[in-house]
Amino acid sequence: MTAELREEVHAAARRARVAAEDLVLATRERKDAALREMAAALRERSEEILKANTADLEAGRAAGLTENMLDRLALSEQRIDGVAEGLLTVAGLADPVGEVLRGGLLPNGLEMRQVRVPLGVVGMVYEARPNVTVDAAGLALKSGNAALLRGSSSAENSNTALVAVLRDALEAVGLPADCVQLLPCQDRASVNYLITARGLVDLVIPRGGAGLISTVVANATVPTIETGVGNVHVYVDAAADLDDAEAIVLNSKTRRTSVCNSAESLLVHADIADVFVPRIAEALHAAGVTVHADPVFAGLSGTEVVAATDEDWDTEYLSLDIAAKVVGTLDEAIAHINEHGTGHTEAIVTSDVKAARRFTTRVDAAAVMVNASTGFTDGAEFGMGAEIGISTQKLHARGPMGLAELTSTKWVVWGEGHVRPTS
Amino acid sequence: MTAELREEVHAAARRARVAAEDLVLATRERKDAALREMAAALRERSEEILKANTADLEAGRAAGLTENMLDRLALSEQRIDGVAEGLLTVAGLADPVGEVLRGGLLPNGLEMRQVRVPLGVVGMVYEARPNVTVDAAGLALKSGNAALLRGSSSAENSNTALVAVLRDALEAVGLPADCVQLLPCQDRASVNYLITARGLVDLVIPRGGAGLISTVVANATVPTIETGVGNVHVYVDAAADLDDAEAIVLNSKTRRTSVCNSAESLLVHADIADVFVPRIAEALHAAGVTVHADPVFAGLSGTEVVAATDEDWDTEYLSLDIAAKVVGTLDEAIAHINEHGTGHTEAIVTSDVKAARRFTTRVDAAAVMVNASTGFTDGAEFGMGAEIGISTQKLHARGPMGLAELTSTKWVVWGEGHVRPTS
Numbered sequence: 080m081t082a083e084l085r086e087e088v089h090a091a092a093r094r095a096r097v098a099a100e101d102l103v104l105a106t107r108e109r110k111d112a113a114l115r116e117m118a119a120a121l122r123e124r125s126e127e128i129l130k131a132n133t134a135d136l137e138a139g140r141a142a143g144l145t146e147n148m149l150d151r152l153a154l155s156e157q158r159i160d161g162v163a164e165g166l167l168t169v170a171g172l173a174d175p176v177g178e179v180l181r182g183g184l185l186p187n188g189l190e191m192r193q194v195r196v197p198l199g200v201v202g203m204v205y206e207a208r209p210n211v212t213v214d215a216a217g218l219a220l221k222s223g224n225a226a227l228l229r230g231s232s233s234a235e236n237s238n239t240a241l242v243a244v245l246r247d248a249l250e251a252v253g254l255p256a257d258c259v260q261l262l263p264c265q266d267r268a269s270v271n272y273l274i275t276a277r278g279l280v281d282l283v284i285p286r287g288g289a290g291l292i293s294t295v296v297a298n299a300t301v302p303t304i305e306t307g308v309g310n311v312h313v314y315v316d317a318a319a320d321l322d323d324a325e326a327i328v329l330n331s332k333t334r335r336t337s338v339c340n341s342a343e344s345l346l347v348h349a350d351i352a353d354v355f356v357p358r359i360a361e362a363l364h365a366a367g368v369t370v371h372a373d374p375v376f377a378g379l380s381g382t383e384v385v386a387a388t389d390e391d392w393d394t395e396y397l398s399l400d401i402a403a404k405v406v407g408t409l410d411e412a413i414a415h416i417n418e419h420g421t422g423h424t425e426a427i428v429t430s431d432v433k434a435a436r437r438f439t440t441r442v443d444a445a446a447v448m449v450n451a452s453t454g455f456t457d458g459a460e461f462g463m464g465a466e467i468g469i470s471t472q473k474l475h476a477r478g479p480m481g482l483a484e485l486t487s488t489k490w491v492v493w494g495e496g497h498v499r500p501t502s
Numbered sequence: 503m504t505a506e507l508r509e510e511v512h513a514a515a516r517r518a519r520v521a522a523e524d525l526v527l528a529t530r531e532r533k534d535a536a537l538r539e540m541a542a543a544l545r546e547r548s549e550e551i552l553k554a555n556t557a558d559l560e561a562g563r564a565a566g567l568t569e570n571m572l573d574r575l576a577l578s579e580q581r582i583d584g585v586a587e588g589l590l591t592v593a594g595l596a597d598p599v600g601e602v603l604r605g606g607l608l609p610n611g612l613e614m615r616q617v618r619v620p621l622g623v624v625g626m627v628y629e630a631r632p633n634v635t636v637d638a639a640g641l642a643l644k645s646g647n648a649a650l651l652r653g654s655s656s657a658e659n660s661n662t663a664l665v666a667v668l669r670d671a672l673e674a675v676g677l678p679a680d681c682v683q684l685l686p687c688q689d690r691a692s693v694n695y696l697i698t699a700r701g702l703v704d705l706v707i708p709r710g711g712a713g714l715i716s717t718v719v720a721n722a723t724v725p726t727i728e729t730g731v732g733n734v735h736v737y738v739d740a741a742a743d744l745d746d747a748e749a750i751v752l753n754s755k756t757r758r759t760s761v762c763n764s765a766e767s768l769l770v771h772a773d774i775a776d777v778f779v780p781r782i783a784e785a786l787h788a789a790g791v792t793v794h795a796d797p798v799f800a801g802l803s804g805t806e807v808v809a810a811t812d813e814d815w816d817t818e819y820l821s822l823d824i825a826a827k828v829v830g831t832l833d834e835a836i837a838h839i840n841e842h843g844t845g846h847t848e849a850i851v852t853s854d855v856k857a858a859r860r861f862t863t864r865v866d867a868a869a870v871m872v873n874a875s876t877g878f879t880d881g882a883e884f885g886m887g888a889e890i891g892i893s894t895q896k897l898h899a900r901g902p903m904g905l906a907e908l909t910s911t912k913w914v915v916w917g918e919g920h921v922r923p924t925s
Contacts, residue, residue, distance in 0.1 A: 100840075103863060185885060189874055198896050199866070277719075281896055296700075300720060302897045323919035330921035417523075439914045440526060443622070451612055451917030460922070461913070462608065473621050473704055473910035474725045475898040487896035490884070491862045494874030496746035498753035499883070 081268060088272035091260050092279035095200040095225035098257035102223050103197060105254060107174040110221055114170040116248040117217065118163040124244050125159045131240035132209065139233050151207045152234055162213040165465060169217045172464045175482040176223045190493040195486040197223030202262075202273050202283035202301075203467075204229045204291065209237040211286065216245050216259045218467045222485035227280065229262040229273055238264070274299035281487075284480075286468050289395070304476060306468035309339035309423035310395045311453045314412040314438070315359075316429035317350040323450055324355065324428040325362055331426065331453040333366050337397050339469060340424050340456040344392065345403040346412045347376065352405045357381040360403075368399045375405040392419045409434050413441045420444060422471045424456040445471060445478035504691060511695035514683050515702035518623040518648035521680035525646050526620060528677060530597040533644055537593040539671040540640065541586040547667050548582045554663035555632065562656050574630045575657055585636040588888060592640045595887045598905040599646045613916040618909040620646030625685075625696050625706040625724075626890075627652045627714065632660040634709065639668050639682045641890045645908035650703065652685040652696055661687070697722035704910075707903075709891050712818070727899060729891035732762035732846035733818045734876045737835040737861070738782075739852035740773040746873055747778065747851040748785055754849065754876040756789050760820050762892060763847050763879040767815065768826040769835045770799065775828045780804040783826075791822045798828040815842045832857050836864045843867060845894045847879040868894060868901035 102110075121128070132154040139149055175195050182192035201224040203215045212228055219226035230238045238261055246256035263269045274283050277300045284304050285295040292305050313331050315324045331342035347355055352375070360380035363370055371387040372380060384403070391402040392415070406412045416425050426448035427438040439447045446456040456478065458466025463481030470476040476484035525533075544551070555577040562572055598618050605615035624647040626638045635651055642649035653661045661684055669679035686692045697706050700723045707727050708718040715728050736754050738747040754765035770778055775798065783803035786793055793799075793807040794814040800807050807826070814825040815838070829835045839848050849871035850861040862870045869879040879901065881889025886904030893899040899907035 100864065183885075185883070189878065191884065193901075297723060302895065304897075320919065326919060326921050334922055334924050435916075439912075441523065444912065446913040446915060449914075449916045451915055451920040452922050454922035455612065455915060455917075455920070456913070460608070461614065462606075472725065474727075477911050478616075478913045488900050489862075489867065490869040490879070490901045491872075492869060492874055492878060493858075493872045494878075496743065496749060497874040497878070498749050499757055499875050499877035501757050 094257040098255040099225040111170040112252045118166040121163045128240045131236035134236045166217045196489045199281040202227040205286040232264045305472045307339045310421045312344045314346040317348040318431035319428040371402045373404040424453045508695045517680040521678040522648040534593040535675045541589040544586045551663045554659035557659045589640045619912045622704040625650040628709040655687045728895045730762040733844045735767045737769040740771040741854035742851040794825045796827040847876045
């Protein structure tokens with residue numbers, strides 16, 4: 080069985096590679112036509128998609144999934160419309176393939192260009208939401224990559240129906256259906272076969288919890304990109320505008336607690352702690368947030384808080400909880416963030432230019448905000464049109480990943496019989 | 503002992519991380535001053551370096567190293583002068599850190615910039631040549647990274663002497679000596695501790711043979727970049743200028759056989775095989791090259807060749823040998839290259855624009871040459887000033903790696919109290 084599953088995954092990867100070779104030659108016109116065809120077909124065939132989704136929801140309910148999980152799994156006419164609209168947005172974005180990044184004439188007359196090219200075969204491993212299936216397929220297609228999609232077993236019927244629609248749309252415009260393939264999802268081993276298909280797969284992006292990501296990183300032999308773990312801090316500096324600080328802390332924490340750009344820790348400079356701590360403690364309490372405070376913060380808060388443990392500084396709550404601490408200096412805040420942060424998004428609230436410059440330079444993260452909510456770290460907000468995840472690693476892509484981040488480059492050099500001197 | 507070695511490597515990585523935090527704040531002026539100080543000190547202290555190198559050479563001779571290996575290990579006043587000059591070249595290059603890659607105002611007034619930042623701690627694993635120690639340290643320093651150098655045990659005395667000079671130079675300009683550290687090299691396990699020091703090390707670049715690289719890829723949990731394996735092809739198209747073709751084949755094969763950009767396979771279109779095969783076979787023979795030919799090539803060659811085996815198509819000879827084959831079509835050449843190539847450099851010789859465009863688009867490699875020798879794939883030739891290796895992978899960096907390829911990016915976002923709407 081295991082050898083069979085391995086062969087099934089590898090066979091899909093080989094078909095994807097063949098499809099990717101065709102996709103390299105596809106013009107933007109052809110790719111955009113496929114995206115528009117996909118969007119139209121999703122709307123037309125919503126009934127069959129919703130039927131499959133209902134089967135997943137019933138099985139999920141029987142298996143005891145929480146309401147929150149069922150909500151992430153659920154599709155509706157409106158949600159299908161949303162993902163179709165997303166494909167049209169991607170069709171409207173510029174084609175990253177062929178973009179010339181650097182170039183010029185060398186002293187010997189060689190004409191050199193560094194151009195963006197597709198990566199080839201891109202694998203995605205993700206959890207419940209079936210909309211990720213369509214988003215990932217669309218971004219992969221536009222950037223010229225064949226997609227191997229390994230979704231959650233709980234969404235198998237929905238994903239199967241969605242991928243059938245996407246594949247038909249590809250064929251309708253004359254592109255290979257194997258540009259989009261769904262991998263077996265009932266056995267965890269299929270993830271392992273995907274992330275070790277070296278030479279067949281060019282990149283795997285795990286999108287999910289810390290457990291999935293660390294499994295992938297530990298076992299992968301194909302390149303991977305870590306996404307989405309966000310132990311995000313807001314630091315309120317001695318020179319902060321306290322109205323801005325309150326608004327930014329509340330927005331960063333409570334806008335949507337389940338997303339990776341939401342704040343999980345609050346650091347307050349000692350010089351303003353007397354005034355700001357009771358104010359923000361009350362505001363957070365009023366917003367339903369539980370504050371896990373260090374002794375100094377707790378002592379000043381004047382509102383009910385719980386005592387923070389060492390673990391709180393490293394916890395990504397993804398809930399109405401926040402760790403809170405008073406720090407003596409800017410550098411203490413920076414050191415705390417660099418020790419406990421996950422390199423996602425960090426914010427400073429300050430009116431002091433020197434403090435802001437030191438914070439943005441020394442804090443080691445994908446995004447650093449000055450006087451702005453951490454909630455802005457998002458591909459759509461950053462003007463990328465769409466995102467396939469938020470990279471928290473330093474190589475290849477850092478922060479929101481759009482189309483450009485799904486490409487590699489190639490040096491193309493034209494000469495007229497140039498040879499290199501032997502010296 | 504093993505636990506001790508592990509702790510020794512990790513302790514070095516922790517010191518490197520502290521040093522890297524200082525380096526983030528170092529101005530270009532300071533970094534360039536360090537590079538110039540290093541260059542001067544290498545020249546001044548050449549006697550102690552050469553004494554250490556003599557000890558390595560004597561030990562190497564006693565251990566039976568080949569003359570070729572001893573030559574790679576050997577330093578001289580002239581070679582020391584060369585690496586010192588290399589540091590001055592790096593000092594003259596623009597600082598990649600702080601470069602703004604993208605940026606602008608978002609619709610809501612947020613001011614956003616994507617800037618280049620150092621990676622942090624960069625490890626290098628390399629073989630005999632001690633000049634790599636200085637080159638790598640210089641490039642790492644200029645790009646704001648602390649370097650952990652794991653050289654060959656056969657060069658231990660030389661590397662120790664070189665690193666002592668470099669560290670003194672760093673201190674002389676007020677930068678932490680721990681920006682450059684030499685790791686223990688007598689035990690292979692130190693490589694494993696380096697490539698699994700997740701969270702302490704940001705990137706490891708293996709520079710060496712295919713064995714080293716595949717060990718690193720299989721076992722690393724820190725990000726790595728594969729370098730330098732080059733099964734490089736020259737394809738002579740039906741529409742080739744045969745004078746150009748002969749010159750390019752000879753230059754690609756014989757300029758320097760031991761380097762990764764030298765050609766290892768020759769593909770000739772059937773339409774010109776009658777004329778070109780005997781001509782190039784004779785020219786290669788005259789240049790001392792052994793041709794491993796397929797039956798068609800062999801039948802046309804008119805000069806002594808040896809019969810190619812299946813292995814020849816995948817062999818990186820790094821010697822005066824070349825595999826040679828006649829192909830029926832351009833697409834057969836492309837398919838052969840994509841199957842057997844290592845994604846380093848591939849060349850076409852043709853006067854046909856359509857053939858050149860198809861080749862450059864479909865061939866999957868870091869560099870694709872049209873009517874030019876494969877020998878041009880090189881950081882210095884590409885105008886990067888220096889290179890730390892040639893990446894044959896698709897993520898992060900592809901082709902010659904200069905200063906820019908040793909950086910990551912960071913999104914820096916300035917607002918004035920901006921919060922994100924909850925919708």
